[in-house]
Every structure is written in structure tokens, then in C-alpha cells.
Amino acid sequence: MEISTGRAIYRNFLGQSPDWYKLTLIIFLVVNPLVFFLVSPFVAGWLLVAEFIFTLAMALKCYPLLPGGLLAIEAVVIGMTTPDHVRQEIAANLEVLLLLIFMVAGIYFMKQLLLLIFTKLLLGIRSKTALSLAFCAASAFLSAFLDALTVVAVIISVALGFYGIYHKVASHHKADDDMQDDSNISTNRRLVLDQFRSFLRSLMMHAGVGTALGGAMTMVGEPQNLIIAKSAGWQFGDFFLRMLPVSLPVLICGLIVCWLLERTALFGYGAQLPMRVRAILRHYDKQASKKRTRQDKVRLVAQAIIGVWLVVALALHLAEVGLIGLTVIIFATSLSGVTDEHAIGKAFTEALPFTALLTVFFAVVAVIIDQKLFAPIIQYVLQASPHAQLSLFYLFNGLLSSISDNVFVGTVYINEARSAFEQGIVDLKQFELLAVAINTGTNLPSVATPNGQAAFLFLLTSALAPLIRLSYGRMVVMALPYAIVMTLVGLLCVEYLLIPATDWMLLHGWVTTPPPQAIGH
Template sequence: MEMSFGRALYRNFLGQSPDWYKVTLLSFLILNPILFFVSPFIAGWLLVGEFIFTLAMALKCYPLLPGGLLAIEAVIIGMTTPGHIREEISANLEVLLLLMFMVAGIYFMKQLLLLIFTKLLLGIRSKILLSLAFCFAAAFLSAFLDALTVVAVVISVAVGFYSIYHRYASTRHDNGDLQDDSTLEEDSRASLEKFRAFLRSLMMHAGVGTALGGVMTMVGEPQNLIIAKAADWHFVDFLLRVAPVSVPVLFCGLATCVIVEKMRWFGYGESLPESVRQVLREFDEKSSRERTRQDKMKLVVQGIIAVWLIVALALHLAEVGLIGLSVIVFATALCGVTDEHAIGKAFTEALPFTALLTVFFAVVAVIIDQKLFSPIITFVLEAAPHAQLSLFYLFNGLLSSISDNVFVGTVYINEAKTALEQGLIDRNQFELLAVAINTGTNLPSVATPNGQAAFLFLLTSALAPLIRLSYGRMVWMALPYTLVLTLTGLACVEFILMPATEWMLAHGWIATA
């Protein structure tokens, strides 16, 4: 019997997503216009909650689709305007260029990265030391590279590891569907499950590492650049002013890495199965034997490009996205990649997330137009000067855990700058608030994938379904880090930041503008 038009339309709507998910989204789309005409403020917060729901259900349906429908409806019913969305996109063009070009640039350096991390993984047998190495390496790199770039590197490496073993364990031994375990033997399936748990823990350690390092410098996160510009800080100024909070948090974060691995808490502690280690070792040895002089030269070229990447980003020679474009040009030209389709593959991973982030900017426009954060900001600025530090930190942390930390940091530093210009706070208080805002947006935001673009990028990447890394599992595995980083940061803001800043001012380490 031929399917009715309505039934066919419903079946096509969001494809293979569960029926309860489809009904829920349709309910959102029906409820929003009604509630908006009753109370735009409540409707605005409901829209934010609905968008967060689509992010939480990313493995049921890629958030671009339902999130895009919500954003389009928000424009139609008047929550925001296309012009405001364009302004938000223009203001965040650097982030979009970063996603489009830097992530694609890393794609052309995968040979070098896979080689380095394979040697690291095979050379360190202790899971605790290996976890520390991944966490610290991610922190170090994130101090000079954007966290998204670092996560993209680790994702590429993890997918490489996974595909090597999956192809080996599969009876087809081809490049088939990596999510299809039907052709694996029972023993191989057991090893694969342990390998997935092993990779999940490494990815989470690396992801948290990007937050630990990203908070320390003005190039670590996009909002850091905005905060540094507002405060008129240079690289060293930013590093020193944030150090009273960022350095203790770094050591506490690394200690947490050791504890959760040793105690096997929150899904951590799984070691690399020996069968998988043997497969990776054989692959490494085979690759070394088959590596031609031309292949070795490609590795050398990629190494030189990696040095250029770090130097260019550390000195901020150009916007991050443009530096990423230079990496694409150098890597393709010097490694002989000339086919358009081969180059196009590099953008496969980044562009869906770029589109998703553009939809998020539409939600940001709704937040601004409906003044959803205004009551919170007014309350904080009315508090006593010393209390403002902790309040800014806590409210930044809370909002960053459910919203994008770039947006939250931008809103709060602009409000603090306005308060300075109006004489509500002095210059010294403004600079202390800038540190509280920076640390507040970077540290507590590890609680959920919503807060950090790097975490959301990991959740929506091709790797997440392979290693069974869902939204809920990410939140659970991040919980010990969330508690330690948030509470340590709060204690440092409350008790260490002000006296440490006064000491550095007295000894000429830093200067007030």
C-alpha cells in the first residue's frame, strides 16, 4: 500500500531519529510562538534550553538540523533579526575561519601526528604516565594553539589508532564502516570495547588539558583575545596576571588525572589491551619499513610546517584562520597534494560544525535581543568590590557551562569595560575582574560540551560514535575535573588573586595602564 503524503513527510522529517525525538522537537516549534507572545523573556530562555537539548541529543540527530529549525523560527516570530545574526557572525568571523582552515590544515599533517603519537603510545606502557603525557601535551599546545586545533589533532590520531585495529580485527580487512562490528570475532570485540574505553579516557584527559592550558595565555581561547584587548594586555601581561589562578589549577588538574586513573573512577583506568598494542606495534614497524625517501621528506616538511604553525600563532602573525590557510597551502604544495577532491576531504570534518556554530550565533542574537543575561549582570555589578570577583567567576562559570564561553566572556568583559568607563569601578578592579572573567569562562565550562567549542567539536566528530562517547558520558567523565577546576579556581580568585596581583605590581612584574 502506498504511504500517505503526511506519513511520508513525517518519516522524512529528521530521518532515522527516534519518534519521541521528532515529537519533542515539533512540540518545541509549536510552543515557542505561543509563549513568545505571552512572555518574550521566558520564551527566550526556553529557546536556549531547547537548543541545549539538541546538543545533548547530538548522537540522535546532528544538532545543525533541529537547532537550525529553532533558529529559523526565532527569526520568523521576532525573537531576533537576520541583521543581528549577520552582526554576530561578522564579530565571530575569526572563529569561523579557524574552524574552516585550521582544522583542515591539521588534516594534511596527520602523517606526522600519527607517527609522533604512535611512538608516544607504544613507548609509555604506564596508563597513568600516558594519561599525564596527553593531558600535559594538550595543555602546553593549547597555550599557543587554539583548543579546537589541539582537539582536532588528537581526534585525528585517535581515529587513526581505531581504524588500524578495526581493519585488522575485521574479517574483511578493508576500509569499510568503522561502526560495523558484525565482522569481528568475539575476542576481538572484547578487546575493541577495552580499546574504546582506553581512547575515551585519553580523549577526555586531552580535552581537559586544552582547558588547563587555554586559560593561561591570550591566544589559548578566542575570548582570551577579546579580554586581553579590552584590558590592553600583551602576551606576558596576560600570562602573569592569570598565573595566580591558572598555575595552581594546572597542578590540581594534573593531580586529578593521576587520581582518577589510579582509582579507576568515572570511567577512567582502562589500559591498552596487549592484543591492540601488538597490532599497533606491527603497523608501526611495517610503516617504518615501507616508508620511502619521499614519505620521509613529507614528514620533514610537515615537521617544519608544525614549527611555523606554533611560531606564527605564538607571535600572532595573523588571524588564526589565516595561519591555518597558510598551513593548507604549504602542506599541499610541498607534499604533492594537487587534486581538488583530495583537498576537499580535509574540510569534511570541519564544515558541519562551522554551520552548527553559525546557528549558535543566531541563538546568541536571541540572548542579546531578549536581554536574558541583564538581571544577572546588574546583580553582580551592584555587589561589593571584593565580592564581585567571586560572583563574576561563578556566574561566568554557570553560564559558560550551559552556553558558549566565548559569548559569555565577551558579554561580561564588555559590561565590566562599560562599568570602568562610567566610573563604577577603578582600573585595578577592572583588571582583577578581567582575570575572574577569563578563568570563570575557561574552567567551569568543562562541565558540559556546551561550554567549550572544543568539547562540542569532539562530541559531534566522527570519533565520538566510534568510541561510544555520548553527551551524558562526557559530562560524567568530566565531573571530577569540573569539581576540582571550579573549586580550585574559585579559591584562588577569592584568596590568592588580589594579594598576588598586588605583590607583582609592587615588584614591577606587571604595571597598571
């Protein structure tokens, strides 16, 4: 009886996850306290970070919230951090959580307009290379004014719409809820579906990288950008111009990489849209146009107006991003006739699991701070010569962002740089140059792994990823050429172009240096 009960408990533990995965997590949970108490809290902290990254890498085996949450709870219990510090980290990142909860849900109510626009784009551009460039460039442009997570949420909604249209035809299902079930799909249609999945994977990766290319350019592109801009005392225009010597060459080279990948069909790119799928999407578009009533057209116009409000409100930073997302929900539901609580609730199903996962991640961030895991790196960088500091800040920010979170890394490093300025270790000009190196370092090399970019992690853990077979490893491989080129071009710009370009802009009055008392306020 006891053996049967034990087996039942083991089977229930993490459900259908592989036995080796369950055993690995149990080993983690047993080893961590031993290392913390018997070896070193510092070593235990880095071990926890590595284990958490492992749970992210195995996201398709088990959603990381569960194993990552168990690791975080254990870390609090054994004293790696405290519940109060976790609460502080959550409070400090409340804007990011509000963004996920409300903005992603707001986009849900604009799916009709987005699907219409991107369907026209997909059917109108026959060249896969041109289409990929359009997706990458559009994502970069939107991310410069919207948050990268918002842009990725839009593209995920569109890709799910495309996938659902063909899958229903191929599988003879009537509901989108059956998109995971391929049992009724014939061999020929399965081959077409696999090619379509490859096509969507490449578009999603081009778009995801585009959010990083554009997100580095403005103070609203990524959450850490706003923190860095406030620390340096820069306004929107100052921030844009300060980043331009690095961000513009990287953007151009990123688009060139996009073109080359599609032309050479390397690293999982190059898949074409199957003709059968194109025919089905065109048929769907025609049928949808015929069935569109006056009420539907009014709803599309309302969504377009709301889209303009969204861009303007975010570009001018009229409120926190999450609160703007809440206004989108209110406007979209009010003008679209959605009044049922359950219908509104569906909009939150995509974002809330990731919101919970990110909250667990903040617990890991609290461990990183309490155990001072980054302290040796920061001390080493600040001891280097002023010119070498720029490249070292850029590289270490990129390395740590690719294994950690770019918001956290950017915040830690800009605070350390500001502290060095206040203590007289670096002068004001050097501090401003370091701010550029920190911002570009956290945004560009971090595309190397899904956990480096919140938008990538959101894509990996979305409902779309398992449908198009987009795993952690596949994302790393597909992002590799982008990561190499963006990192190297960014490093060369920081090393050789940043100082002369900044001096030229200061000389001609393009940018101004704020008074020292404005730094950090």
C-alpha cells in the first residue's frame, strides 16, 4: 500500500514530465541546502541561477513556473533571500507585471484588426526575404515606441490566427482548442503543416530580434532603458541621439543578417509559405470580407482608432505602460460590445502564467542581490582604465544579460556607475558614455538566449511555441547568427565610434550634458 502511494505521489509530481527531469529537479532540491550550508552561499547562489536557467531551457518538458517556483521557495526557506526582499523586487518591477497583465490582454481585443493587416501583408508580399525584412523592420520600429513584450504579443496573436486557420482545415476540427491535436491530419497535409511551422518559426524569430534592434534605440523600448535614462538625466531625444552611434549601425547590420539568412536558408531559416496554405489563407480572407457586416467594419475602425491611441500614449509616455494597456481593454471591450465577464477573462489566459513565472524570477533576482553574485565582476570592471571600461561594461552586461535578465543587469550596473560618479571615481562624461555601453550591452548580446530577453522568454512560454515546435535549443541556434553580429558590431561601435560621435554631437549642440545635480533624478 505504501509503495503504491509512493508511486502515485511520484507520478503526480510534475505530471507528464519525463522521469529523468523529475529526478534532476529532486537532486537540485536536495543538493542546494547542502551546498549553501556546507560549501558556500555564493556557490549555492550561482548553482541556483544555473538550475533556474535549466528549467527555462526545458520549458517544453514542464512549464518553468513549477520547477522554478520550487527552487525559489527553497531558496527563501534556507535563507538565500527573504520574503521581504522578494516583495521589494516585485514592487520595484510592478510596471513590468502590469504591462504583462493588461497590455497583452488589451492586444487580445485587437486581434481582428491585427489579423486583417498581417493577412494582407502576408498575401501581398510573395518574396519570403522581403516579408522577413518587413517583419523585422516593423518590429524594430514598433519596439522603439512600444514595449518589446507588447510587440511580441501582437505577433504571437497574429501567428496563432494564421496557424489556427490552416490547422482547422487540415485536421477537420471546428474549434481552435484542438490545435494541439494532429491525429486526423493526413501524411501529405502533415508535411505541409511542418513546412508552415518552419515558415512561422523563422518569421517569429526575425520579429523577435527586431524588437531587440529597435528596443535599444529609445527610452521606452525596454524597461531598463527608462531606468538608465532617468539615472543619466536624459529626455527622449537625448537618449535616442546618445544611443545612435551604436544602435543605428547594429540595426543596419541586423537587417543585412536577416536578408542573408533567408537567402542562404541557414540556421533554420528560408522556409517558404506552402502554396496550399497561401490558398487557404486567401480563401479565408475573401470569405471573411464577404461575411463582414457593417457592425464588424465599425468594430475594425474602432480598433484602428484604439491602435493610434496606443502608439501616441506610449510614445509620449502619458502613463505607465500597464495602465495604458488597461485603457485599451476598456476602450476595446466598450466599443466592440464585449460585456460578458467570461469573454473578457479569456484575454488574460495567455499572460498570467508568464506573469507568475516572472514573479518567481524576481525571487531569483533577490538571491542574486543578497548573495552579491555580480559584485566581483563589477569591482573588476571599475578598476580598469576609462577607455577599457566602456568595452568591459558592454561585454559583461551582455554576458550577464544573456544568462540573467536584462532589466535586472541594467539596473544593477547603472546604479554602480552612478555610485562611481558620485564618489568621484569617474567623471560626468565617462558616466554618460558608460550609460550608453550599459544600455546597448543589456539590449543587444542578450538575444543569444531566450532568458536574456523578456520578449523571447514570453515567446518561448507562449501557446504558440509548442504548436510551431519552437524549443529553447532551437531558439538559441536560430538567434546565434544575430547574436554574433549584433554583439561584435555593437562592441566595435562602443570601442571606436561612440566617443568621437558623442564629442561631435556635443560640439554641435545636438545633445547637452545635464547638470550634475540632475543625475539620478
